[in-house]
Amino acid sequence: MSSLALNLFKSYYRRTYVPPPSHLEKREYGFQLFGVQGMLRHISFGNGNELNEFLRSRVPQHAYYSTALYESPSAPEMSGKGWLGAELVFDIDIDHVDTPCKELHDTWKCKNCGAEGRGQPRACPVCGSENLERKSWVCDICINSARDEALKLLDLLENDFGVSRNEVAITFSGHRGFHIHVQREDFMSLDQDARREISDYVRGLGLEPELMLRRSKGGLYAFRYDAETPGWPGRIARYAALLLSERIAGSGLPELPKAEWEDLIKTAVNELSAKIDEKVTIDVHRLIRLPGTLHGKTGLKVLELTASELEALTAEDILKKAIVFGDEEVRVRMRKLPSRVLLYTIESDSDVVNVPLHLALYLHLNGGAEVLR
Amino acid sequence: MSATQLRVVLTPEDFSRYPFVPEALSSLRELELTLEDIASTPLGNLILEKARERLLKAVEGEKLPSPEEDYMLEVAVFYTTLLILAGVGDDRLTEKFSTLYAKAVYEFLLKDLEKGSRDKLLYLAVKVLGWDVRPVDPNVLIHFKYFVSAQPEFTGEWKLTNRVLEKGYVRVSWRELARLLETGVKKYVISLVQRAEVSGNIPEGVYRVVEEVSRAWSARQQDIRSVARDISSRRGEEALPPCIRELLHQQLSGKNLPHSARFALASFLLNIGFSVEETLEVFRHSPDFREDIARYQVEHIAGLRGSRVKYLPYKCDNMRSYGLCRWSCEGVKHPLQYFYRALRGRRVKVKELW
Numbered sequence A: 001m002s003s004l005a006l007n008l009f010k011s012y013y014r015r016t017y018v019p020p021p022s023h024l025e026k027r028e029y030g031f032q033l034f035g036v037q038g039m040l041r042h043i044s045f046g047n048g049n050e051l052n053e054f055l056r057s058r059v060p061q062h063a064y065y066s067t068a069l070y071e072s073p074s075a076p077e078m079s080g081k082g083w084l085g086a087e088l089v090f091d092i093d094i095d096h097v098d099t100p101c102k103e104l105h106d107t108w109k110c111k112n113c114g115a116e117g118r119g120q121p122r123a124c125p126v127c128g129s130e131n132l133e134r135k136s137w138v139c140d141i142c143i144n145s146a147r148d149e150a151l152k153l154l155d156l157l158e159n160d161f162g163v164s165r166n167e168v169a170i171t172f173s174g175h176r177g178f179h180i181h182v183q184r185e186d187f188m189s190l191d192q193d194a195r196r197e198i199s200d201y202v203r204g205l206g207l208e209p210e211l212m213l214r215r216s217k218g219g220l221y222a223f224r225y226d227a228e229t230p231g232w233p234g235r236i237a238r239y240a241a242l243l244l245s246e247r248i249a250g251s252g253l254p255e256l257p258k259a260e261w262e263d264l265i266k267t268a269v270n271e272l273s274a275k276i277d278e279k280v281t282i283d284v285h286r287l288i289r290l291p292g293t294l295h296g297k298t299g300l301k302v303l304e305l306t307a308s309e310l311e312a313l314t315a316e317d318i319l320k321k322a323i324v325f326g327d328e329e330v331r332v333r334m335r336k337l338p339s340r341v342l343l344y345t346i347e348s349d350s351d352v353v354n355v356p357l358h359l360a361l362y363l364h365l366n367g368g369a370e371v372l373r
Numbered sequence B: 001m002s003a004t005q006l007r008v009v010l011t012p013e014d015f016s017r018y019p020f021v022p023e024a025l026s027s028l029r030e031l032e033l034t035l036e037d038i039a040s041t042p043l044g045n046l047i048l049e050k051a052r053e054r055l056l057k058a059v060e061g062e063k064l065p066s067p068e069e070d071y072m073l074e075v076a077v078f079y080t081t082l083l084i085l086a087g088v089g090d091d092r093l094t095e096k097f098s099t100l101y102a103k104a105v106y107e108f109l110l111k112d113l114e115k116g117s118r119d120k121l122l123y124l125a126v127k128v129l130g131w132d133v134r135p136v137d138p139n140v141l142i143h144f145k146y147f148v149s150a151q152p153e154f155t156g157e158w159k160l161t162n163r164v165l166e167k168g169y170v171r172v173s174w175r176e177l178a179r180l181l182e183t184g185v186k187k188y189v190i191s192l193v194q195r196a197e198v199s200g201n202i203p204e205g206v207y208r209v210v211e212e213v214s215r216a217w218s219a220r221q222q223d224i225r226s227v228a229r230d231i232s233s234r235r236g237e238e239a240l241p242p243c244i245r246e247l248l249h250q251q252l253s254g255k256n257l258p259h260s261a262r263f264a265l266a267s268f269l270l271n272i273g274f275s276v277e278e279t280l281e282v283f284r285h286s287p288d289f290r291e292d293i294a295r296y297q298v299e300h301i302a303g304l305r306g307s308r309v310k311y312l313p314y315k316c317d318n319m320r321s322y323g324l325c326r327w328s329c330e331g332v333k334h335p336l337q338y339f340y341r342a343l344r345g346r347r348v349k350v351k352e353l354w
């Protein structure tokens, strides 16, 4: 089957022209090849044909490119590359969000005591060890939640940061999330501290409820801002108005004990913040999946979307667009089959099932499924 | 606000407080003073002596002398100082001077505000630094990308998360704008030094000052290195993981570390048993060291303030993703792990990643 995966990837790159990213020649590329440990790094290309020629001849399992631009992207040392700037990027990964489907497809095994089970517990429920071997899968429910987070981020970018929707490029990662690239040349030079501030802002991190409250009569506290206020204060005010609608008499939010406000603000921030992986935003030398290539754990296409596509498409639509291999039936054997994966519900007591080719490829790449026929 | 809407609001008196503005530089041209003159005329010697005096203060990390009242003289001294800095060519000294210099500028800006001269702040922000700043009574709006590159702190009221941010603009008070300008001016002065080019040979008299300042600076660095030796030999330098060792060296050599790096270093030192005072001693070498702010931050990390939790240093993964570590230490996921292993006499295999 390994050769089948390689052959499928080969057929994909033979029939596909992967669109070169902007500033193609100033970026560093990294690849992981089938059956080879470690990553090929510090690769650069002069034009789109060179890039596609590489993909066709080397057929990588994973393909990445730098969010940074460099004078000499192929220099082996970071210090020799000549950093010119980096795109502002956000990574939304469903690993950071609780979804109901994790019980249906994710499994874990404790490396300490050997216990195993479904879902994504923080630590082993038997012995408490955090040393778990995890296997995670993606389904339409995951993508829906990731999509919700991405839409929250787009709202924050637009209303708070003034980044309009046609200034962002969105990528479905081919696994459990989305990458949002802000296409603003004037943000390229932001340093790490600046990016951390932006990242903390969209996560609502470091928000101090006390700064939003004013002491009032009788030991009660008033919220300093109204629903019209821009940014976090207004967002929180609108959320509070919704939660407290029964207690609002006349105009404005009620006065409450401090602890109650603090709880409410915490809930609002948790609900309204975008769950991003901050490491990706802060790191200005990051390699990230190259749109148009295949994700080596799923066989799905790393898919470019516009903001309006992201809003209009359902999770099912997105998955269908990312599936690039056929649905001819293939017989596979695998232990602990996920019961929900991609668009499919697998109901089987046996370890052997008949599934469409693209699902067989996913089960093989991510779960070590054996192809029988 | 577009730059053309701003009148030139600076008087000659202002040129002596803000000699870095382009208009001040053109007044220097009227003086038609060459490097040769600086080295060989009485006026030139006066200028050179004053520049030398300022740089030796910067080497010691002391407050710079007040600007000259004669603005032509001040502008000449200022640019001569930058030329000498360019000649010395040490980024850390340049940073140190610029930090001290910007601090003085901040004081003048506050005085201007007290006199109601807001237009001077706007002028510096828009015309000199190129910031997108718009006055909206009674506050100012500043585009977030300038705010985040100049904010002095990353917690509390300065934190972007706690600001009103609308369509890319942060609302700040005029006093806050002055504080943001301090950082902006510091970076601007650094860029002036980096761009300063001396054409032709440096005259002997100027070169002597370059040499003297270089010598004083490297003597000062020696002092600092011996402090570093003392501190790290407390446990033996080998006990420190390579990332922390690197941060410590950078810190002790007076480099201005980003917030994340300071946090990593301070939390590490506090966790291996340094006291707040000892940790502060290490940070005293920052070019922008301010006892009150640094003490507050270190005490916060030590868990003596705020949330009352003692902070752990970042995990190795995070150290790397913040660009603070470029090593991989076998079997080590946390810098403290390295330290405790080394303390038990175990060797940790270290590989440089990039």
Ligand SMILES: [Zn+2]
Pocket: A110, A111, A112, A113, A114, A115, A124, A125, A126, A127, A128, A129
């Ligand atoms: Zn266990």
Ligand SMILES: [Zn+2]
Pocket: A099, A101, A102, A105, A137, A138, A139, A140, A141, A142, A143
């Ligand atoms: Zn799912």
